[in-house]
Amino acid sequence: MVNELTGKVAIVTGGASGIGAGIVEKFVAEGARVVIADVERDRGEDLAAAMGADAVFRLTDVSDPDQVGALVAGAVETFGGLDVMVNNAGVSSRMHRSFFDDDLADFQRVMAVNVLGVMAGTRDAARQMATTGGGSIINMSSIGGIQAGGGVMTYRASKAAVIMFTKSAAIELAQYEVRVNAIAPGNIPTPLLKTTTSEKSAEELARFEHAIREQMRADRPLKREGTTADIAEAALYLASDRARYVTGTVLPVDGGTVAGKVMRPRSEKKD
Secondary structure, eight states, X not given: OOOTTTTOEEEEETTTSHHHHHXXXXXXXXXXXXXXXXSOHHHHHHHHHHHGGGEEEEEOOTTSHHHHHHHHHHHHHHXXXXXXXXXXXXXXXXXXXXXXXXXXXXXXXXXXXXXXXXXXXXXXXXXXXXXXXXXXEEEEOXXXXXXXXXXXXXXXXXXXXXXXXXXXXXXXXXXXXXXXXXXXXXXXXXXXXXXXXXXXXHHHHHHHHHHHHHHHHHHOSXXXXXXXXXXXXXXXXXXXXXXXXXXXOEEEESTTGGGOOOOOOGGGSOO
């Protein structure tokens, strides 16, 4: 199918880079007009310019609900409505050698961006959508919010909160034909992983990231690498009319990581 989003207006927060940029590019290619919201002005403006007249950039810090409200109002003013809201903006917490060493100094910022930003974006988008017959809201969680594990505890907690909030909002907003779903990416190469570490040299950071990626590959049943385009395809589905009967779901896009333990091929098993 082509041009699945023709005539629709979308907002993508955290849209200047990584997964967000991939979603912006996919949505524009499918006919949508998109507002790119981010704190990275240069990247956001460059992406909007590359997308042409169907995209604009708006400097937005989603941890401030007033800015989120202004973002939604600006999208309506610029493009005449709002049909799709992708609450993608997110930050990671710092990874520590042990939870005992975690001073929780980044708790407020992580929760403000990853949870408050999603809640404000959902609320304000739904207020608008409820007046025009409905729409689709897509919240970005993570397999870290589904699957327990050590490290980045605040990040995991924030993404788990996004899942419960998404399901709860889906129930309440269904009466307005507003669908609310979540995507849980896993093992997607983006700059986010680099932000989990304390100050390291470039060489140390490269070794750290390589080790983490290798562990992710070992834990993933599908051996092909995931990409931002894979997440964008999932977002397109949830934004489109193909998903008109889908709400309150969490879609892992992770190569099967949360499905279960990797099984070794028979040729590798001992007799």
